[in-house]
Amino acid sequence: LQKGGQESNYLASLYINMGGCKDDLGQPREAIRLYVLTEANLLTQDTAHPFLVNLFNNIGTSSRELGEFTAAIRYLEKATAIVPEDGRYWNNLGEAYRSNNQTQKAKNCFMESIRLLTQAKKPQPFQLARPYHNLAILYRQRGQLDSALTYELRSLPLRKTNPNAFLDIARTYHGVGECYLAQGFFEKALLYLDSALLLQRRIIPTGLNAEIAASYLSKARCMAGLERFVLSMSLTDSALYACGYSSEAKFNEVIAPIELLTALEQKGNLFYQQYKHSKDENMLSASEMTFDTAAQAVRYFRNTLLESESRATLAGQFRDILSGGVEAALAMHRLHPETPIHLARAFAFSEQSKALVLLEGVRSAGTLKFEGISDSLLDRERSLRQAVTDAEVGLRKMLGRGNAASDSLVTRARNELFGHQRAFEAFQRNLASGDFAQYYNFRYGLSLATPEEIQAQLLSPNRSLISYFVGKNQKITAFVLQKNGFQVIECAGGESLEKQVRALRQGLFGYYTLAPRKRTEALYAKSLEQYTTAAQALYSILLAPLEHLLSEQVVIVPDGDLSYVPFELLLTDAPAQITNFSEYSYWFKAKNRSVSYTYSATLLREMTQKQHRKKPSKMLLAMAPFFPGTRADLAIAPPAAAQDENRKNLNPLVYSGQEVRDIGQICKSPDWWVGKEANKQVFLRYAPECQMLHLSTHGVLDSTADFSYLAFAAPAGDENPEPLFVRELYSLQLNADLVTLSACETGVGEFQRGEGV
Structure with a gap:
């Protein structure tokens, strides 16, 4: 295979077909192992081999089955680029987008697939069925059940x-059954699900298959809907068997991770339902332990994924496992408050739900040495990661220039990026499965902070920590840790949380987002009333029940919609004069609290323990790229009329120069830069050497979080500001103790379950 030529092409075809068989049997990991054996051979041939499109398509579909959704999209995009007129590849790309929660892109792909398959010279109806079926899944996920059933x-x-396509027919039977199940027509659903299982078992008599597991799970939900809980539990156990799972929790033998996690979540919920019905403590204990096993499984399978985006998607997809675990463990704690294990377990469930990708980033940046790992291997990892980052940033800049970038240059940039991504993916795969698995597990594995660690390492008599957890139906739980205490408070009023947070944010800045001509006095008064009302309501829900447990210093770990709440601005009482801000009863001021934030207690532990690569040699780097002048101009006060009204256009920030100059004077540092001198190269050169960084600039939010950026002065000969993307920040080795972003859009963004804003 490595030699090339006709014989190797024959072997390549054989490996691709063998991989396809493994895929059909529900063994995508084995399939990818076979595909990778031939990938390098086909890519190094002088001309594009006709097998290449099939290979990319197959790797993409197998990656999707494993939960590697970003890798799946990458390979399937390559397949559609090679043969854009083949509707089959557009359908598969749509499936990958749908799995990655990119629903509009998924729908566009399915519609394109239907168009191409319908217009084909020799239409094949059974192929057209696939995008119809996938559109049905999309509509069902959106709750549009009539449209789903129609498709x-x-x-x-x-x-x-x-x-003879029994598995394909079974997929549609299963889909129809899912529609009827969602509509509450359980008996009707069972007829179609039984038909699906009959066909699936005919092809796969062992019963070990992801789709067989999914059919059992759907039948189990039907039985639960009919209140036949014992039969529902039995069917859920059948689903676990179909996943290749035994009670010994040997996750490495599981062939269907997603279905396994779904089954464990379902089983935990069934035990909890039976507890609520019977008050049998054994059922509650079984629920708690099942959710604990499920949480272990999430950690295990998350660790098998190579890309952080896929790990974040998996964590968000199965956050309800952790929510169920918190609920069951706290119920056990209420029954046995003298036994600390249940409260500790509830906290562990909560902690596992928070900021895991960010935690990995901190750990990655802090890794200097690991026993048995050579410096050359660490350097290789860093260089491969940096190559991917540089290629992504280069492509992003090229696309940002629009028509100025030729199609051939963009295509070349895409191909270079794909090559770097493949190289890093292969490196990670070797780490995970070879002699360096222990290092891989350290890099990407989880070691959650325990209450005892937090109390010993992070808290003091005058410092306490509140870790919030927002569970099902917006139920709010607050874990309060003190140096010598650990309590849990279940906050009332969670059902109104989203409404109150939205009102708070609208009251704080909704008025200022309007054009000046629309900012009326009446609207200003209304916004103040909206803010003060919501701020009091949220204080009553989130902080008033905890006041007696809090120290002078409070560390807050937000969750869910609470990630958008500035707790310092919550009010203990209504203001006497709504326009007199100095008399507002701000919580932190009224109760004499100092407030800080972290996205998880584990993240705070890692950041506290993190050692700088080297001691900073400079105190400060302060930059104001959009000050419209030079250092000399700062002797002249800017006119008030010069203030910008639309920061989206990256207009001048006329007071930013004075801001960084004053900070430089306070710190007795000459290292502050304004205007055209405040460029990206200056930042990259000096930032790693500085203890404090202060950036007074424009921040621009992007729909893809990694490509949000801070803007620096345009490089010589270019009119466009130079972006520093979030993606680039991940690979910088900063040694700063304090970083201040004095920029717009640094506190906004899309909330991602399990990560925060």
Whole structure:
């Protein structure tokens, strides 16, 4: 295979076909192992080999089955680029987008697939059934059940034009059953699910298959809906068996991770339902332990994924496991408050739900040495990661120039990025499965902070920590840790949380986001009333029940919608004069608290323990790229009329120069830069040497979080500001103790379950 030529091409075809068989049997990891054996061979041939598109397609679909959604998208985009007229590849790309929660892109791909397959010279109806079926899944996930059922029933006769495609026909039977299940027609759903299982078991008599597991799970939900809980539990156990799982928790033998996690969550919920019905403590204990096993499984399978985006998606997808675990463990704690294990377990469930990708980033940046790992291997990892970052940033800049970038240059940049991504992916795969698995587990594994560690390492008599958890139905739980105490408070009023947070934010800045001509006195008064009302309500829900437990210094770990709440601005009482801000009863002021934030207690522990690579040699780097002048101009006060009204256009920030100059004077540092001198190269050169960084600039939010950026002065010969992308920040080795972003859009963004804003 490595030699090339006709013989190697024959072997390549053989490996691809063998991988396809493994895929059909529900063994995507084995399939990828076979595909990778031939990938390098086909990519190094002088001309694009016709097998290449099939290889990219197959790697993409197998990656999706494993939960590697970003890798799946990458490979399937390559397949559609090679053969854009083949509707099959567009359908598969749509599946990957859907799995990655990019629903509009998924729908566009399915519609393109339908268009191409319909217009094909020799249409094949059974192929057209696939995008119809996938559109049905998309509509079902959106709750549009009538549309979902219409597309499923439309796909069924098309599937049957190929009567030997039992698994394809079973997929539509299963889809119809899911629609009826969602509508509450349980008996009808069971008829279709039984038909699906019959066909699936005919092809896979061992019963070990992800789709068989999914059918058992759907049947189990039907039985739960009919209140036949014992039968529902039995069917859930059948699903666990179909995943290749035994009670010994040997996750490495599981062939269907997603279905396993779904089954464990379902089983935990069934035990909890039976406890609520019977008050049998054994059922509650079984629920707690099942959720604990499920949480272990999430950690295990998360660690098998190579890309942080996929790990974050998995954590968000199964956050309800952790929510169920918190609920069951706290119920056990209420029954046995004298036994600390249940409260500690509830806290562990909560902690596992928070900021894991950010935690990995901190750990990655802090890794200097690891026993048995050579410096050359660490350098290789860093260089491969940096190559991916540089290629992504280069492509992003090129696309940002629009028509100025030729199609051939963009294509070349995409191909270079794909090559770097493949190289880093192969490196990670070797780490995970070879002699360096222990290092890989250290890098990407989880070691959650325990209450005892937090009390010993992070707290003092005058410092306490509140870790919030927002569970199902917006139920709010507050874990309060003191140096010598650990309590839990279940906060009332969670059902109104989203509404109150939205009102708080609208009251704080909604008025200022309007054009000046729309800012009326009446609207200003209304916004103040909206803010003060919501600020009091949120104080009553979130802080008033905890006041007696808090120290002077309070560390807050937010969760869910609470990530958008500036706790310092919550009010203990209504203001006497709504326009007199100095008389507002701000919580931190009224109760004499100092407030800090972290996204998880584990993250705070890692940051506290993190050692700088080297001691900073400079105190400060302060930069104001959009000050419209030079150092000399700062002797002249800028006119008030010069203030910008639209920061989206990256207009001058006329007071930013004075800001960084004053900070430089306070710190007795000459290292402050303004205007055109405050460019990206200056930052990259001096930032790693500085103890404090202060950036007074524009921050720009992007729909892809890694490509949000801070703007620096345009490089010589260019009119466009130079972006420093978030993606680039991950690979910088900063040694600062304090970083201040005095920029717009640094506190906004999309909330991602399990990560924060």
